[in-house]
Amino acid sequence: MGDEGTFTKSADIIVRCGAFAATASAVGQTDKFVQDVEAYICDETRYDWVTNYGTLGAKTKLILKEVGACICAMYAISVSLSEFTGRNGETLMDFLHYRALKGMDVLRETASRKFIGGE
Numbered sequence: 135m136g137d138e139g140t141f142t143k144s145a146d147i148i149v150r151c152g153a154f155a156a157t158a159s160a161v162g163q164t165d166k167f168v169q170d171v172e173a174y175i176c177d178e179t180r181y182d183w184v185t186n187y188g189t190l191g192a193k194t195k196l197i198l199k200e201v202g203a204c205i206c207a208m209y210a211i212s213v214s215l216s217e218f219t220g221r222n223g224e225t226l227m228d229f230l231h232y233r234a235l236k237g238m239d240v241l242r243e244t245a246s247r248k249f250i251g252g253e
Contacts, residue, residue, distance in 0.1 A: 139168035140184045141195060142202030150207035152226050167209040171202055179241040194241075201237035204230040 147164040148155045175198070176182050183190070183198055190198075208230045215223045 138165045139172050139202065140187050141198040142168045142172055142206055143199070144168075146199055146203035147206045147210065150203050150230060151210055164206055164210055167206045168202070171205045171209070174205070175201055175238070175241070178238060181241070183241075197237050197240055201234050201241065204234040204237070208234070 144164045147168075172184055176184060183194075187195070187198075208227055211218075211223055211227055211230075217223070218226075
């Protein structure tokens with residue numbers, strides 16, 4: 135499994151997959167989503183984080199990693215939600231969704247972007 139993204143790496147996605155980590159890693163699901171998710175983040179926040187990645191501060195890079203990994207993990211989990219017992223998969227998806235939304239809010243805000251060194 136290679137690392138296709140600029141700020142979203144396979145290892146970070148696998149960690150966020152929880153109980154699904156072994157299956158996601160073995161099948162190589164994560165690399166299928168990385169570039170799409172990074173493009174989505176740039177589009178939603180109206181800022182090209184990929185092109186400007188080298189100029190970003192450390193805090194901004196951590197937020198991008200969190201958001202990208204959470205969204206990719208949601209994709210990977212949704213491919214094989216049947217691997218989970220009961221509502222474990224849905225609970226994990228809810229948590230990842232919450233973390234991704236909060237991170238996107240921070241990235242979206244111009245004032246926050248300036249504060250964390252994104253511009």
